[in-house]
Amino acid sequence: MNLPRRRSTGRITLSDVAAAAGVSPITASRALRGERGVAQELRERVQAAVQRLGYVPDPAARALASQHGSHVGVLIPMLSNALFVDLIEALQRVLRAAGYQPLIGLTHYDKSEEEHLLREQLMHRPAGLVVTGFDHSAGTRALMAQGAVPCVHVMETSDQPGVWSVGFSQREAAAALTRHLLARGHRRIAFVAAQLDPRTLQRLDGWRDEMQRHGLADPRLEWSNPAPSSLALGAQMLAQVMAQQPRVDAIFFCNDDLAQGALLAALRTGIRVPQDVAIAGFNDLPGSDQMVPALTTVRTPRERIGEAAAQMLLTLMRHGTPAQAAVDLGFEVVVRESA
Amino acid sequence: MNLPRRRSTGRITLSDVAAAAGVSPITASRALRGERGVAQELRERVQAAVQRLGYVPDPAARALASQHGSHVGVLIPMLSNALFVDLIEALQRVLRAAGYQPLIGLTHYDKSEEEHLLREQLMHRPAGLVVTGFDHSAGTRALMAQGAVPCVHVMETSDQPGVWSVGFSQREAAAALTRHLLARGHRRIAFVAAQLDPRTLQRLDGWRDEMQRHGLADPRLEWSNPAPSSLALGAQMLAQVMAQQPRVDAIFFCNDDLAQGALLAALRTGIRVPQDVAIAGFNDLPGSDQMVPALTTVRTPRERIGEAAAQMLLTLMRHGTPAQAAVDLGFEVVVRESA
DNA sequence: CTGAAAGCGCTTACAG
DNA sequence: CTGAAAGCGCTTACAG
Numbered sequence: 001m002n003l004p005r006r007r008s009t010g011r012i013t014l015s016d017v018a019a020a021a022g023v024s025p026i027t028a029s030r031a032l033r034g035e036r037g038v039a040q041e042l043r044e045r046v047q048a049a050v051q052r053l054g055y056v057p058d059p060a061a062r063a064l065a066s067q068h069g070s071h072v073g074v075l076i077p078m079l080s081n082a083l084f085v086d087l088i089e090a091l092q093r094v095l096r097a098a099g100y101q102p103l104i105g106l107t108h109y110d111k112s113e114e115e116h117l118l119r120e121q122l123m124h125r126p127a128g129l130v131v132t133g134f135d136h137s138a139g140t141r142a143l144m145a146q147g148a149v150p151c152v153h154v155m156e157t158s159d160q161p162g163v164w165s166v167g168f169s170q171r172e173a174a175a176a177l178t179r180h181l182l183a184r185g186h187r188r189i190a191f192v193a194a195q196l197d198p199r200t201l202q203r204l205d206g207w208r209d210e211m212q213r214h215g216l217a218d219p220r221l222e223w224s225n226p227a228p229s230s231l232a233l234g235a236q237m238l239a240q241v242m243a244q245q246p247r248v249d250a251i252f253f254c255n256d257d258l259a260q261g262a263l264l265a266a267l268r269t270g271i272r273v274p275q276d277v278a279i280a281g282f283n284d285l286p287g288s289d290q291m292v293p294a295l296t297t298v299r300t301p302r303e304r305i306g307e308a309a310a311q312m313l314l315t316l317m318r319h320g321t322p323a324q325a326a327v328d329l330g331f332e333v334v335v336r337e338s339a
Numbered sequence: 340m341n342l343p344r345r346r347s348t349g350r351i352t353l354s355d356v357a358a359a360a361g362v363s364p365i366t367a368s369r370a371l372r373g374e375r376g377v378a379q380e381l382r383e384r385v386q387a388a389v390q391r392l393g394y395v396p397d398p399a400a401r402a403l404a405s406q407h408g409s410h411v412g413v414l415i416p417m418l419s420n421a422l423f424v425d426l427i428e429a430l431q432r433v434l435r436a437a438g439y440q441p442l443i444g445l446t447h448y449d450k451s452e453e454e455h456l457l458r459e460q461l462m463h464r465p466a467g468l469v470v471t472g473f474d475h476s477a478g479t480r481a482l483m484a485q486g487a488v489p490c491v492h493v494m495e496t497s498d499q500p501g502v503w504s505v506g507f508s509q510r511e512a513a514a515a516l517t518r519h520l521l522a523r524g525h526r527r528i529a530f531v532a533a534q535l536d537p538r539t540l541q542r543l544d545g546w547r548d549e550m551q552r553h554g555l556a557d558p559r560l561e562w563s564n565p566a567p568s569s570l571a572l573g574a575q576m577l578a579q580v581m582a583q584q585p586r587v588d589a590i591f592f593c594n595d596d597l598a599q600g601a602l603l604a605a606l607r608t609g610i611r612v613p614q615d616v617a618i619a620g621f622n623d624l625p626g627s628d629q630m631v632p633a634l635t636t637v638r639t640p641r642e643r644i645g646e647a648a649a650q651m652l653l654t655l656m657r658h659g660t661p662a663q664a665a666v667d668l669g670f671e672v673v674v675r676e677s678a
Numbered sequence: 679c680t681g682a683a684a685g686c687g688c689t690t691a692c693a694g
Numbered sequence: 695c696t697g698a699a700a701g702c703g704c705t706t707a708c709a710g
Contacts, residue, residue, distance in 0.1 A: 009406060013703055024681045029705060037679060056462050060408060061703035063399035064686050067348060071442075079424040080625070088418060092445065101463070103410075103440055106431065123395050124440070231629040260626070267606070267631045286419070287599070287626070290570040292606045352687055363697045368689060376695060400687035403702050685706080694696085 012055045020049035032057065063125060068149075071101040072128040072313065073121035077109045077197065081229070081255075082285045083302050087154065090306025091130060098314050100127060109197050109228075111137040118143050125149075128313045134158055134165075135198040150316035154309045155199060155302075157326040164316065166309040166327040170199045173298050173331040174206030177252060177280055180296070180333050182214060186250035186278055190221045192237050193254040194229040200254045203282060207252055221248065229254075234261025235268075238279075242271065249277060250339060256281035256288045256297055263291045263338060278339035293337035301329040351394045359388035371396065402464060407488075410440040411467040411652065412460035416448045416536065420568070420594075421624045422641050426493065429645025430469060437653050439466060448536050448567075450476040457482050464488075467652045473497055473504075474537040489655035493648045494538060494641075496665040503655065505648040505666040509538045512637050512670040513545030516591060516619055519635070519672050521553060525589035525617055529560045531576050532593040533568040539593045542621060546591055560587065568593075573600025574607075577618075581610065588616060589678060595620035595627045595636055602630045602677060617678035632676035640668040 018028035023042050031038045031046040049055070063069040072095055076084045088104065095102050103126065105117035115137045121129070122143060129144070129151040136144075144151055153165040181189050191207045193200045204222070211217045223241055227233055234253060238261075241248060253259035259281030266273050273279050273293055281288060281297040288295040308329065312322045357367035362381050370377045370385040388394070402408040411434055415423045427443065434441050442465065444456035454476045460468070461482060468483070468490040475483075483490055492504040520528050530546045532539045543561070550556045562580055566572055573592060577600075580587060592598035598620030605612050612618050612632055620627060623638040647668065651661045 009702075011703080014705095015703080025703095026681060026705080027679090030680090033705090039679065042680085058403070058703055059463050060399050060402035061686090062705080064397070064403050064688080065703075065705040067686075067705095069399060079418055079427060080421065082419065085418040085424070089445070096459075101442055101459075104443060106428070120435075120440075124398050231626045235629060257625075261629055264629045264631055286596075287570045290574060290600055290603045292603055348686075350687080353689095354687080364687095365689080365697060366695090369696090372689090378695065381696085397687055400702090401689075403704080404687075404689040406689090406702075680710085682709095683707100686704090688702085690701080691699100693698095 011058070012053045014055070014057070016053055017046065017049045017055045020053060021045040068125045068127050070099060071103045071124065071126055072130060072317075073105060073118070073124075073126040074102045074130045075105045075107055075114055075117060075121075076132050077107050079104075079106065081257075083283050083300065086302045087306045090303045091310050094307055094310035094314070098310075100314075100317075102130075107132075109195060111135070111140065115139045115143070122147050122149070128152075128317045130154060130309055130313060133198050134163075150313060152309045152313045152316070154305055156202070157328050159326055161325075164312055164322060164325055166305050166312060166329065168301065168305075168329050168331050169206075170202035171206035171209070173300070173333075174203035174252070174282070175210045176206075176331070176333050177282070177296075177298050178207045178210040180335065181250045181252065181278065181280060181339060182210065182216075184250075184278065184339065186339075187216055188218070188221065188246065188248045189216070189250040189252060190223060190241050190248040191252050191254070192241060192258065193222075193224040194227055194233055194237075194258055195255075196224055196226055203254050220244070229257050231257055231261030231264065234258035235265035236261075238262035238265045238271075239269075242277065247277070250274075251277060251279050253279065253281050256283045256285040256295065259295055259297065259338075260285075260287060260291055263293070263295060267292065273338050280339040284334055289336065291338070296336045296339040297334050299332040299334050301331065304329050350397070351392045353394070353396070356385065356388045356392055356394045359392060360384040407464045407466050409438060410442045410463065410465055411469060411656075412444060412457070412463075412465040413441045413469045414444045414446055414453055414456060414460075415471050417445050418443075420596075422622050422639065425641045426645045429642045430649050433646055433649035433653070437649075439653075439656075441469075446471075448534060450474070450479065454478045454482070461486050461488070467491075467656045469493060469648055469652060472537050473502075489652060491648050491652045491655070493644055495541070496667050498665055500664075503651055503661060503664055505644050505651060505668065507640065507644075507668050507670050508545075509541035510545035510548070512639070512672075513542035513591070513621070514549050515545075515670070515672050516621070516635075516637050517546045517549040519674065520589045520591065520617065520619060520678060521549065521555075523589075523617065523678065525678075526555055527557075527560065527585065527587040528555070528589040528591060529562060529580050529587040530591050530593070531580060531597065532561075532563040533566055533572055533576075533597055534594075535563055535565055542593050559583070568596050570596055570600030570603065573597035574604035575600075577601035577604045577610075578608075581616065586616070589613075590616060590618050592618065592620050595622045595624040595634065598634055598636065598677075599624075599626060599630055602632070602634060606631065612677050619678040623673055628675065630677070635675045635678040636673050638671040638673045640670065643668050 018025040107114040156167040157165045284299040357364040446453040495506040496504045620636040627634040
């Protein structure tokens with residue numbers, strides 16, 4: 001007599017909940033999303049029905065109807081830098097607790113790869129976006145602007161209007177570490193960089209600021225290698241720098257893995273640290289405190305950056321306004337034995 | 340006169356493409372998904388229209404209509420073990436190229452957390468699942484069974500019917516490394532474990548097999564600590580083991596980070612490796628080749644596991660049947676200086 | 679504060 | 695090999 005239901009999935013739907021609660025689907029929807037302006041009593045009836053029926057909302061239907069999904073795109077360079085692992089863990093924890101799924105995209109420090117990933121992310125209509133730093137391709141910037149998706153930048157801060165960020169001053173952190181080296185009496189302090197990503201370049205600036213201020217600047221003290229950062233590369237670059245005349249008395253490696261590799265190479269080749277040369281790193285990655293000698297470095301607050309960025313994004317996604325546009329979480333120079 | 344369009348999004352839809360190509364939306368849909376049985380000519384007209392209009396399919400609509408999304412859930416213990424970073428990179432690369440988005444869930448080696456994550460993943464109707472190992476809660480197993488979502492297990496293999504897996508024999512790998520230690524003349528070989536996850540336990544079995552076979556088994560040689568693996572823990576456990584009488588002549592650490600920490604602690608405390616005690620690890624993580632002395636370990640094929648698992652899952656998601664149910668990718672004992 | 683109707687953009691049976 | 699109709703499970707304006 002009546003038409004057969006087609007493609008029925010047997011799923012408990014919002015309508016089932018509404019019927020059980022004796023309200024319209026629309027009111028059930030509003031109650032579920034915690035929208036203001038639903039009578040307390042109806043709200044409770046809906047909650048009870050949800051419990052009773054074991055209702056689970058369908059994210060796909062929600063995304064289609066509301067024009068945005070429940071995931072947030074997270075664009076980071078790579079996971080093999082422990083820094084980003086800590087960041088992701090923290091982001092994941094708070095985003096997840098609020099019902100959002102992080103979708104991780106790995107840019108490999110490549111701007112066009114980043115643009116490609118963003119385009120891919122955007123077609124999934126993310127509710128929000130977390131991106132690393134501010135150095136993006138024109139295409140990426142255009143996509144972010146037109147998308148109108150809430151976005152927070154991490155690792156660096158910016159005072160540009162309309163830009164949300166959580167990070168610290170890479171430049172100041174590098175300057176602070178350089179001042180520590182200077183205070184220890186070092187004069188010929190080399191800066192050794194790999195990867196040459198924007199944050200490495202900012203650290204280079206911070207080092208250069210201090211060296212110039214002390215009249216110690218010398219381009220021969222700047223070393224770099226475009227290869228990705230690794231222990232092996234650190235070992236290789238230590239050898240290069242030490243072969244130079246006149247010798248440097250301290251080396252500031254732009255990342256801890258490089259410094260760890262250098263420390264191990266020093267051990268292997270009989271270079272005494274810090275007597276023959278002092279060595280410092282950046283980020284305080286796992287293992288740096290275990291090195292022989294223990295590595296002097298800068299502790300960067302990536303866990304707190306992850307948390308704060310997630311909180312800020314949550315506020316934005318709920319159409320709120322974060323208290324501050326740029327949150328600077330600082331850093332800490334960790335003095336150990338190597339410098 | 341005519342009704343105003345409501346909530347129009349201005350998006351180019353499949354209907355627009357179909358109209359431009361002069362076919363029905365349904366045919367356009369079929370052509371787009373590469374479904375068999377669409378005339379070559381229509382297929383081309385649709386493709387041309389897609390290009391011309393810059394059409395991008397809406398994953399949410401697709402997911403709602405087809406009852407499954409375009410992402411695949413990936414459940415791993417954690418990212419701070421470099422092993423899983425390599426696995427994820429590989430999985431990500433091939434899954435992404437095929438149009439799937441990996442959704443990473445971190446279980447922290449906790450079965451109930453895994454179950455919780457899986458429940459969360461499943462409500463998003465993933466197209467497929469990648470899970471680590473076979474040691475799951477009853478709830479997790481039930482969810483995987485009822486979900487009917489294609490699933491491949493990684494890191495271990497199983498010959499159970501209906502189970503798909505890509506990995507290697509953790510037990511045999513540990514046995515092979517133990518045989519190497521034995522061949523070097525070591526007799527009192529300790530096994531030191533952290534974390535005690537299932538794969539660590541399998542390695543313990545492999546070591547025990549060999550020790551028993553040579554009549555060298557001794558429960559006092561088994562050490563473990565439930566804390567997560569780290570360099571600092573390796574240092575601590577080396578001290579514990581070395582304080583024991585009679586002394587061991589070799590230590591097999593269940594993971595490289597533990598062994599790396601032990602190597603550094605030995606350096607700090609004047610223990611000579613391998614003369615006073617030989618040290619071996621497992622996994623060949625970054626930095627192990629740079630240690631002083633360089634760490635002897637087992638190289639595990641996580642990149643190839645990631646690729647093969649992704650390929651297998653792709654086959655499954657396309658309703659195909661993989662050539663093998665269990666793919667064993669082997670391992671390699673890497674003999675360096677420490678043992 | 680609440681609801682009836684329409685629609686989000688696809689795909690699934692059912693026909694032919 | 696191709697298509698008209700219905701439906702996936704939600705939310706958004708529009709009314710009242």
